[in-house]
Amino acid sequence: MTNGTGLGGRKATPRLWLAPAVIVSVVMAVLAALYLGGTVNSSDHLSAFPVAIVDADTGVTTASGQRADVGRQIAGSLREGIDHDKFDLRSLSLAEAKHELGRAKLYGAIVLPPNLSRKLTALASGAVSGAAVERPEITVYTNPLANTSSASVVNTLANRALTRADHAVGKELLAKVTAARAKAAPAHGRAVPGTTRLVLSAPMDVRVTPFQHVPDGTGNGLSAFYYALLLVLAGFTGSLIVANLVDAQLGFAPKEFGPRYRMEPHSGRSRLATLALKWGIMTGVAVVVATVYLAIADGLGMPLDHPWQLWGLSVLAITAVAVVVQSILALLGSLGMVVNLFLFIVLSVPSAGGAAPLEATPSVVRFLGTFEPLHQIYVGVRSVLYFGAVWDAGLGRAVTAAAAALVLGLGAGVLGTLAYDRKGLARHHGAPSMELPAAA
Template identity: 40%
Template sequence: MVLAPIGVLTLLTALLGIMYLDYVIDPEKNLHDFPIALVNQDVGDTIGTADKQRQVNFGNQITDALAHGVPSDKVDLRVIGINEAERQMQSGRVYGAIVIPSDFSKRLGILGVGSVIPGDIQRPIITVQTNPRTGAFGTQIVLRVGNEALTEVNKQVGEQLTDQVNAQLAPKPGSPPAPELSGATRVALAQPVQVVVQQYHPLPHGTGQGLIGFFYALLLLLAGVVGAMVIHTMIDAQLGFVPTEYGPWYVHYPPTPISRFKTLLIKWGVLVLAANIVSAVFLSVGKVLDMPIDHPLALYLYSALAITAVGATGLSMLASIGSAGLLVNLILFVILGLPSSGGTVPIEATPKYFGWLASFEPMHQVFLGVRAILYFDADFDAGLSRGVWMAVFGLAIGLLFGAAVTRFYDRKGLHRGNRVQA
C-alpha cells in the first residue's frame, strides 16, 4: 500500500524531470543540423583602372567564408538558389535564409570609390530572412546564427575594402602625398555591409507568434488521451465491470455478459462519434476567438482523424493491460510526446534522442499536420502528408493491437468478472 505507489510516482516524476528539463535547459549547446538557406545572387563586378581591370565577386567570397565559418555540426547551411530557398521556406523545411543580392559586389565597389570621391553612396545589403511560421524560438536561433556569422564576414570584408582603398590612395613616385582617410570613412569601411532582417510571410494576428499550432495539436492529443480514459471508465461502469461513486453514493451494476472484443468495439464506436464532435467544438472555439483558420474543413477532418488515432490506441492499451494502461498512455503520449513535438523548441535545438522520439511520437506528427494547415496553406510537403499518413498508420496499429489482444483473451476464456483474491 505504501511502497508501490511511492515507487511508481518516483520513477514517473524522474522521467518527467529528465524529459522536460533536458528539453529546454541548453538549446544552444544541443543545436545540431539546424537548416538555414544561403542564397548568393551576386553577379560580380569589374574593378580597377582602364588599363588594368579584374573581375571580382564578393558574394562568392562571403559564401565560402560562411560555409567554412558556420559550424557544420550545428547548422545545416544549404547553398541553394532563390527559387529553391523560397520553396523550402514555404514548406517550413528551413528556418530562415541569408540572401546576398545581385548588385552586392557593385555596391561594395562603389562604396570603396565613394570613400575618396565625393558623391552619394549606399552600403551593400545582406538580408537575413526569418521564417516565423516555424516558431518564435527558431526565429531567434536564425537571428543569432546570422548575426554571429555576418559580424565576422563584415569584419573580413571591411579589412579587405580598407586595404583596397589604401592601395588606390598610395602616391605614385614623384607625386604629392595622398590625403589620409577621415575617421568617419574608416568607420564606414570597417563595417561596410548593412544587415537587414526581414520576415518571410509574416504571421497574421491571432496566432500567438506561432504557438497556436503547438497548443492546438496539444488539444487534439489531450482529447484523445483523456477521451480514451473517460470512455473506458464510464462504459466499464455501465457494463458493471467497475464501480462508480458519486459523492457518498456508490453504484456497482451486475457484470454484463459481453466479450472483451465487443466491449472494445463499443468503446471505439463511441470514440469516433466523440472525435468528430470534439473536432467541431475546437474549430468553433477557434472561430469565436478570431483565430485565423484559412482551411477549416481540412483542420476539422485532420483533427477528427488525430483524436481518433490517439484515442483508439489509448483504448486498446487500456483493454490490453488494464489500469496500467493509464500510465503507459501518460508516458507514451504526454511525457515523451510533448518535449519531442518540436512545437516550442525546434527538434534541432534539443538533445539528439528527441529527434529519434520525434520520428514516431504521435505529438510531433500531429503538430506537423496542424502547423501545415494553419501556417503553410495546408501544403502536403509542409508536413501534412506525414501527419496524415502517420495518423492512419498509428490508428491501424492501435486497432490491430487491441483486436489481437482482446480476441486472444476471449479465446483463452479470460472473461471479465469480479474475482476475489484470497
C-alpha cells in the first residue's frame, strides 16, 4: 500500500493536482470561448465594417426637360437603409475608393457608373419605342486579400441593398413606361409586354468582382495569416526552448534525457546576465529562422515581390516576441509560462483578424486585436505580401508595434531582473551537481 503517496514520493494532496487541473481547464475554456465565439454567427457581431459607396452617376436631362439623377437616389437609399452600427458606409470618389481598397482600409465598394441615369432613361424609352438598349451595370468590388471571409459579408450587403434599390427603380420605370405606352397608343391600353415587364422589374445588372484577384501560391489569401503565426510561434516557442536549455546548462534547472537526470554546477550568473544571454541567443535565432522561412516560402512558390521587407519584418517580429516572452519568464518564473501562453496563443490567435475580419467578431475580440501581437504582425505581413509593402497598408503599424514591444520588453526585463539581483534574490538551489536515474 502507498497510502496516497507516489513510489517513495510525497503524498498526493489536493494542492498537488488541483492547481494543474484548474489552470488547464481555465485555459481550454477561454480558448474555446474565443475561438468559437469569434466564428459562430459572425454576422451578429458586425461593427463598423468599412464599405464605400461611389456615386459616379452624372445624371441626365430627359426629353421632357426633367433632370434625372438615379445615382443620388440609390446612394441616398443605401445610406438610409443600412445599419450604421454594423457598417461604416463611406461616400468616396472612385479614385479614393480604389486607393482605400489598395491599402486594405476597405472590404468592399459599391460603384454606381457615370451612365447609370442615362442608360435607365434609354431603357424606359426603348420599352416604348422598341429600340435596342442595354441595362446599366453596377460594380461591387470585394477585397479578399484584406480578408478572405470579408467578401461574403460585402456580397450579402450588396445583394440585399441593391435588390431593394433595383426593385424600387424598376417599379418607377414600369409606371413611366405604362403611362407612356397608354399615351402613345391608347387603343392598346396600358398593358406592357411580359418580356419588357420582366426587364424593367430588374433594370440594373449587378456584377460582383474582386478588386484584386487572389494570386496563386497564397493559400486563397491565407498565407499572410499563417506566415504571421509562424513568426509569433518562432519567438514564443523558440524562447521556451532557449530558456530551458540555457537554464539547464547554467545549473538553474536539471537536464533530463530519457532516464538520465543531471544537475550542472551552479554558474553563479546573475538574473540580468542570464536574461541578456537568452536575448542574444534569440536575436541570432531570429535572423536564422527569418532566412529559413523566406527560403521555404520561395521554394513552395509563394509570391515574394518584396523579400527584403518581409525578411526585415520577420527578424523584428521574432525578436520582439522573444524579448517579451523571456522578460515575462524572468520576472514571473513558472507563472510566466501561463501568462505567455495567454498573451501569445490563447488571446492572440482568435483576435488576429486573419480567418475573419475583426469587424465581424465580438467586441472583446476586437478589443484584443488592438494590442495582441499576432494581429499587429499579420497586418504587416499582409501589406508586404499583398499590398506592395505600403507603409500605411499595415506595415507601419506592424513595425511600430514590434518596436514598442521590443523597447517595453527590454526595459521591463532589465529593470525587473536588476531589482531582483540587488535584493539578493539569486537563482540558487543549493544542491550539488548530481547524475541520477530519473524516477520510474
